[in-house]
Amino acid sequence: MRVSTANMFDSSISTLQRRQQSMQESQQKLTSGKRIEYASDDPTGAARAERALSSIERVDANQRALEASRNNMSLGESALGDANEILQQIREAMVAAGNATYSDPEREGLAKKITGLRDQLLSIANRPDGSGGFVFAGQGAEGAPFIDAPGGVTYIGTPGSVQSGNLEQYAMSIDGRMAWEQARSGNGTFVTAVQPNTVDPSNPPAKSWIDAGRVSNPALLTGSSYQVQVSGSGATATYSVLDITNGTTVATGPFASGKTIDFDGISVTLTGQAADGDMFSIEPSAVGLGVFDVLDGTIAELRTPLRGDTQIAQTNAMRLRDLDSVIGNMQNMRTEVGERLNNLDGSQSRMSSLKLYNQTEQSAAEDLDMIQGISDFQNQQAGYDAALKTYASVQRMSLFQYLNL
Template structure:
């Protein structure tokens, strides 16, 4: 068969190029350390590699989310711990102020200490994270959440937004705690009403609970105030008469028993102590308590010289302590919730780390290169390339004149 010079040149050139490609591929595999570079080399392995890489990428994102959530919840949990300790200290100061032997100057010192502690509590509530965002402001992280208005009432400028972060497939954990849940909306430990003790009180008593009993869910059907007035019943005891907000008498107990609950208009009221003739108090609907306003009220009572060491002042301070107990419990509950979330985040992160180790082991089996085999293949292809190149060089230089 006759072979043309052009055909011979083309065949040898293609052979050299093929061997060069084989050498380059072997070199690339040794350099990358990967057995499978393209899906065409091993379609089944390539599919498994893509799936495992996708799972590891998702795990990496979950771990980033967990780290973000952990940082923010750890800051919040720490701040709540400081707030809890501070409020407990303020409760002790209020109890100390109820000592009847204190002079007005001593009570003023306590009031001043409480005012400083209150400012510290506001500072905690306005804490920021490492990025300068307010951690207790809900979604409004760029706006200071807590501030007193001109009347001394606390205003919450944040919202109730709760940000979440995906930490596992189908699992999202809250990464922030809105400040109104913590400091503004503590459940009223008395129930559904708050008591206002009136001037002229002669005996020490306190409303321990005032709850709606005839509705589900518990809501005030007629949100109004009630007045409880005690008078002499003429037999050595006291008579209780209850008036609604329109001053209409709706209940009378001619021989009031302080050990029994007063049940009137769908409410149950329990009183600790024995009111005297002429004593009175009012009930106002109150289901949630602001810890800031409660502390402000405590300072006002302690500084009021006319209320100090009086039955009315003692009753008000006793109720304030109940409110603070509710506020402290609320902080503790939310702090515990943050702590539980931190534990969950740690568990999820550990699970992700273990899963990634398993995935990486399987990935290594599919794509990692056997260097001994790869180097052998490289040497084989390099020798083949050299041989082809030498043959091509000799054939290319062959001439008829060599045989004449």
């Protein structure tokens, strides 16, 4: 095959251009640190890097939702802690109000103190979350979720909790109704209460009083409603317990102040002076006891003058029971919020690991091995230099240059 001088020149220039382009591409990769600049460089590697990048963006979005949830849960946990401290102060005031030596003006003073603490609780219940909403608004409210109306505090928020919408459903708010208005009445299993005296309803409800009671044997509980009736007075007084749901008498015995009465897994204690016709009810507990209902009832009773020692002891014991119930419910909600914060910490750790894995995958797919890249660039540079020298030698090998020598 005949090879002309022009063909040799064209071939040399084409080789120089290819080597120059390859060297330029290597230089660009070294500058950017990327092995893949365009999808055409490596379609498989580009797809792998794109999948990793999509996963990283999803993790970033989830982390933003997590931080928003953490902020709201931290605000809620702090608010519940503040509310619990105030409720403990109210409980101390109520214990003091049970002192038989206190006068009506002294109990009025305690009522004013509890009123001030109640107003602080209402402020906590309507605490803003810093983003235009409220910590206890649940699934949303047009304004403050708790309204202090003439008939008492009303919850106008939407029960429930807003979720983030991602796979793990981070809570973005706290159900205010559950925290403030959904305690179980009584001791959590049943509710004791005094009833009008059946012999002389015009007198105070009873000469004796009943405590909050307790469960002695959960296996024997029936869920029925009961009445405890006192017959006679003094040393001859007796009691009888009627299961009004089934219409049967389940217990009878002599009345003795401070003695425990046991029946159907329930234990209650009657204290004080027996009076013929005294009657007490025992009903199954239900959900729906609100913090502000308990406080409003307590304030009203403390401001009622001329109550006897029995009335004071009975109402104070019942209000302490109800207050303990709402405190317990709020502590349970605080525990739940704390558990959510713990879950967020665990979720954040998992997301950090997932993000690191995808960043590693992305880097492995598209990043340049710098040592290999430098080596390739140096080899291409040496090849380009050799091609230049070869071209310089070839271009002098023409007949005209030879004749000029």
